[in-house]
Amino acid sequence: MQFGQKVRELRILRGLTQRSVADSLSVSVSYISKVENGKLHFGDYPSANFIHKLADELKADEDELLLLADKVPASIRQRIRQRPELFRQIAKMDKHALDRLESSLNTVN
Template identity: 55%
Template sequence: MTFGQRVRELRKIQGFTLRELAPEAGVSYTYLSKVENERLDFGEYPSEALIRRLASALKADEEELMLLADKVPASIRKRLRERPDAFRRLAELNDQTLDQLIASL
């Protein structure tokens, strides 16, 4: 699922139209439509500030939206800088091993 698809899905779950959600996020409904359809002219994804506002308005997981937008949330970025070796090893695991590790936590 892409960032735009997830925003659209969350918007519909919350019962918002584009015109209703746009002021909550502080953008125009046409910009929000471009976000949902992944047709932004000047970049792949909106700013972190807009993602936070969307997450708040949509009662969504901010970190999920950040990751879908290819942005690393601050909490993960901090930990990554502290332990790059651990994240490197996690990235090398296959899905089955990673699932087992997560289940054991």
């Protein structure tokens, strides 16, 4: 799922037009259109700030949108800063190890 796609999906789901979203966020319609189509003339995604307001307007999960926009949510960044070595280690694991880790977390111990 792409970022723009997700935004469009949510917008439609809420029964909103690009114009109404644009007005609510005080940006132009063309900007919303470009966001949904991934056509921002440089950089691929809107700013974290914009995503914040957008998530609010669409009643969406902000962190999910941030992740789709390849940005690291503050909640995760904070943890990484607190335990850099843990995260470096996890990042170094291969797919299988990650799978095992994920399922072990989902297992009620």
